Amino acid sequence: MSSVPPPVGTGARTIAPAKLNATLLVGPVRPHDGRHDLTSVMQSLTLADDVALVPAPVGAPADDVDCPGVDGDNLALRALRDFRAATGWDAPPLTVRIVKRIPVAAGMAGGSTDAAAVLRLAAHLSGRGDAALLQELAAGLGADVPHGLEPGLALAAGAGERLERFDGDLPGAVVVVPADVGLSTPSVFREADALRPPRTADDLEAWRVRVLDALRAVGAHGATYPAELAVNDLGAAAVSLAPVVGAHLEALRHAGAAPALVCGSGPTTVGWFPDAEAAEAAAARLAADGVDALVALPTSGAPIEAVPA
Known part of the structure; x- marks a missing residue:
């Protein structure tokens, strides 16, 4: 028997901050996935997208994304689909609504931070998904996505998915x-x-x-x-x-x-x-x-x- 999802109501919103690499060092290629090992300092910025998860229009057959100028099958929508598949959350169709302020394809993790925001919103609205599951889903979506789960200052290793977080921010x-x-x-x-x-x-x-x-x-x-x-x-x-x-x-x-x-x-x-x-x-x-x-x-x-x- 399927579980009854909590009511989404009007939905929820958050910001998805851009990410800056204050240090980015590239090491050897990892044989298991072809990615480079990195040492990187990641810092979130006040330059941010606005991301909301809201009920889809009446009659919508499936989750969708509303983001002018961005492909409808983007990383943020994949994040919602992956979250549903991993948790069994069966709320009615939702719309991922994104107001872009981070330049697209700019090296500032705009798509990745949007996907991380969707995972945070889905966990909040559903009451499902602990930190370990969100981290696993984020890493599966891309190396920059895990940082966006907790915007701030972090030292990254691996391909960017292994994070040591720090209180405070870089000055200036x-x-x-x-x-x-x-x-x-x-x-x-x-x-x-x-x-x-x-x-x-x-x-x-x-x-x-x-x-x-x-x-x-x-x-x-x-x-x-x-x-x-x-x-x-x-x-x-x-x-x-x-x-x-x-x-x-x-x-x-x-x-x-x-x-x-x-x-x-x-x-x-x-x-x-x-x-x-x-x-x-x-x-x-x-x-x-x-x-x-x-x-x-x-x-x-x-x-x-x-x-x-």
């Missing part, structure tokens, strides 16, 4: 510069492998220790994250495939960013500034030079709210 503010070019993540990894061999497992571990010490200092004393650790091994590949990425990095440095780096596999770039005021001034200078830019702050948490009737 960032200026985000999107690029109107397409870069697929697999192509960037291939180019990175062609430009230089991946780091060894020993090198990744040595960096992990350095990064861990820095993150502990940030959490305990509010220390600044060291600029020398702000390294992205995919940055050169992104610049090689899309030279505008290099131009944006140079523009950010000229505007005072310290450091400037590529977001994930690109093509978005970000520049770090000591505070929001400095970041706003830099964004204004970039805009005056014809470079679109926006300011975001490091952030943690993503509360769930009822959708107003």
Whole structure:
């Protein structure tokens, strides 16, 4: 006999914050799945999508997604389907409603953080699915999805799915510069492998220790994250495939960013500034030079709210 699902009512909503890699180091390929081992510092930003899980229109035959400009069979909808299959949740059809603010295919985990938000919302509305199950489902959807289950600051290992989370956030503010070019993540990894061999497992571990010490200092004393650790091994590949990425990095440095780096596999770039005021001034200078830019702050948490009737 099927269980009676709790009433969804008008649904629930949350934010799905963009993810910034403050450090991204690429190691050897894992033989069991073809992914690279990574050491990465992941930080959520106030730049975020709005994600809601609400009842589908009357007569709808199945779950669907409402997100203008995004394919209807996207990662967020897969997250809902996977959650239903794993938990047996048989609520009537639902609509995943997404208001996009994170640039699409930007290297900021926009699709992944939306999928993580759907898992959080489904668990909230259904009363099913513990943390271990959500982690398992998230890892199955993609290496960036687990971080979005608990937005904030984390040190990632594996392909990004093994996380050590930290209280607090990295200090400062960032200026985000999107690029109107397409870069697929697999192509960037291939180019990175062609430009230089991946780091060894020993090198990744040595960096992990350095990064861990820095993150502990940030959490305990509010220390600044060291600029020398702000390294992205995919940055050169992104610049090689899309030279505008290099131009944006140079523009950010000229505007005072310290450091400037590529977001994930690109093509978005970000520049770090000591505070929001400095970041706003830099964004204004970039805009005056014809470079679109926006300011975001490091952030943690993503509360769930009822959708107003």
